[in-house]
Amino acid sequence: MDKQYKVTVLPGDGIGPEIVEEGVKVLKQAGKQFGYRFQLDFGLVGGGAIDRVQTPLPQETLRQCRDADAVLLGAVGGPDWDQNPPELRPEKALLDLRKKLGLFANLRPVQCFPGLEESSTLKKDVVNGVDLLVVRELTGGIYFGEKYTEKTGKGEKATDTLVYQEHEVERIMRRGFELARKRRKKVTSVDKANVLESSRLWRKVAQRVARDYPDVELEHMLVDNCAMQMIRRPAEFDVIVTENMFGDILSDESAVLTGSIGMLPSASIGEGTKGLYEPVHGSAPDIAGQGVSNPVATILSVAMMFRHSFQDEEAARTIEHAVINVLAQGARTMDVAVPGDLALSTDQMGDRVVEELKKRQPDPKIPVEAMM
Ligand SMILES: NC(=O)C1=CN([C@@H]2O[C@H](COP(=O)(O)OP(=O)(O)OC[C@H]3O[C@@H](n4cnc5c(N)ncnc54)[C@H](O)[C@@H]3O)[C@@H](O)[C@H]2O)C=CC1
Numbered sequence: 001m002d003k004q005y006k007v008t009v010l011p012g013d014g015i016g017p018e019i020v021e022e023g024v025k026v027l028k029q030a031g032k033q034f035g036y037r038f039q040l041d042f043g044l045v046g047g048g049a050i051d052r053v054q055t056p057l058p059q060e061t062l063r064q065c066r067d068a069d070a071v072l073l074g075a076v077g078g079p080d081w082d083q084n085p086p087e088l089r090p091e092k093a094l095l096d097l098r099k100k101l102g103l104f105a106n107l108r109p110v111q112c113f114p115g116l117e118e119s120s121t122l123k124k125d126v127v128n129g130v131d132l133l134v135v136r137e138l139t140g141g142i143y144f145g146e147k148y149t150e151k152t153g154k155g156e157k158a159t160d161t162l163v164y165q166e167h168e169v170e171r172i173m174r175r176g177f178e179l180a181r182k183r184r185k186k187v188t189s190v191d192k193a194n195v196l197e198s199s200r201l202w203r204k205v206a207q208r209v210a211r212d213y214p215d216v217e218l219e220h221m222l223v224d225n226c227a228m229q230m231i232r233r234p235a236e237f238d239v240i241v242t243e244n245m246f247g248d249i250l251s252d253e254s255a256v257l258t259g260s261i262g263m264l265p266s267a268s269i270g271e272g273t274k275g276l277y278e279p280v281h282g283s284a285p286d287i288a289g290q291g292v293s294n295p296v297a298t299i300l301s302v303a304m305m306f307r308h309s310f311q312d313e314e315a316a317r318t319i320e321h322a323v324i325n326v327l328a329q330g331a332r333t334m335d336v337a338v339p340g341d342l343a344l345s346t347d348q349m350g351d352r353v354v355e356e357l358k359k360r361q362p363d364p365k366i367p368v369e370a371m372m
């Protein structure tokens with residue numbers, strides 16, 4: 001009897017549709033190999049939704065996502081909508097979706113895969129062996145606080161507020177410690193406690209939660225220092241737990257460790273198994289429509305979907321190994337190619353992963369300890 005799941009697919013804007021197409025290919029192939037029957041529902045989101053139905057997150061899309069076991073999203077945004085008012089910004093769809101689905105934990109694994117050390121602009125011995133996980137709080141902080149602009153005698157004044165409640169910090173911190181337990185048992189809690197009140201609460205909660213995990217080491221690091229250490233000695237990090245905006249910025253920075261932002265997947269999860277899976281990058285308007293974008297971040301996000309939403313570590317691992325193998329064979333899209341490489345197009349890269357996946361039957365020798 002096949003395992004049945006509903007997956008809502010939201011391609012979005014810019015390179016979104018092209019990378020999602022490759023993600024769906026891999027989803028279908030892995031589904032075939034591991035005994036799944038998927039119901040795929042495609043929906044509108046972001047700029048495309050604004051153009052069609054005058055809202056970035058249509059009610060119908062929200063319903064499709066609520067109804068699904070998992071959501072696969074490409075990216076939203078682009079210059080066409082940059083001058084829109086806040087309610088009509090494509091990015092608002094993402095914030096609303098995360099909040100309304102209760103997806104407070106954003107997991108962003110960062111690994112430098114064998115062979116890609118050359119693609120990083122950092123020295124080989126710095127990126128060698130990098131394997132860290134950014135656990136980013138996703139439904140609080142400055143992205144969700146009250147914001148407004150007012151006119152004053154001295155010109156316009158703009159306000160954004162950064163608010164965290166203790167329970168919001170506690171649940172993300174616990175998630176980070178639980179994940180660290182399955183990894184190398186170290187949590188780096190990143191804050192700006194020398195300046196911000198919300199960071200002082202963050203640090204206090206981190207210390208309290210740490211008492212329940214005596215087997216996990218806790219270190220605190222200020223975010224400015226973390227930004228430096230991440231490209232100075234990245235292999236020393238295991239799990240980084242941090243608030244929404246710091247996590248957003250640090251995870252883009254970590255792309256340098258992997259060779260490209262096109263290599264970074266993410267899973268946004270809450271209390272249950274429902275999740276939203278999307279690459280860390282945006283809609284890349286500068287390369288959209290050329291068929292040169294890297295679909296690996298989206299494909300690895302599909303692997304995370306198998307791991308978290310379908311609780312299928314073996315299928316997740318098999319997809320990840322297929323990616324690792326094709327990279328080891330020299331398959332590269334433009335963003336990770338080095339001089340001498342013949343860069344593959346987006347769909348050629350997706351096809352290579354699918355072909356590699358077909359070769360691998362479920363492999364009992366794959367270690368089952370969780371990657372994240
Ligand atoms: N989750 C989402 O939907 C996100 C959306 N955005 C939106 O995307 C738009 C563009 O934002 P940017 O700041 O330019 O960030 P971006 O991540 O879209 O692009 C930054 C750079 O990375 C490159 N890049 C990104 N993904 C790539 C891939 N898969 N393969 C190869 N190269 C890739 C781009 O070509 C660009 O040079 C904006 O409207 C922004 O608001 C930004 C971040 C996240």
Ligand SMILES: CC(C)CC(=O)C(=O)O
Nearest residue numbers: 091092094095248280281
């Ligand atoms: C609202 C998004 C565009 C924020 C972002 O850059 C991200 O989640 O990575």
Ligand SMILES: [Mg+2]
Nearest residue numbers: 248249252280
């Ligand atoms: Mg971002």
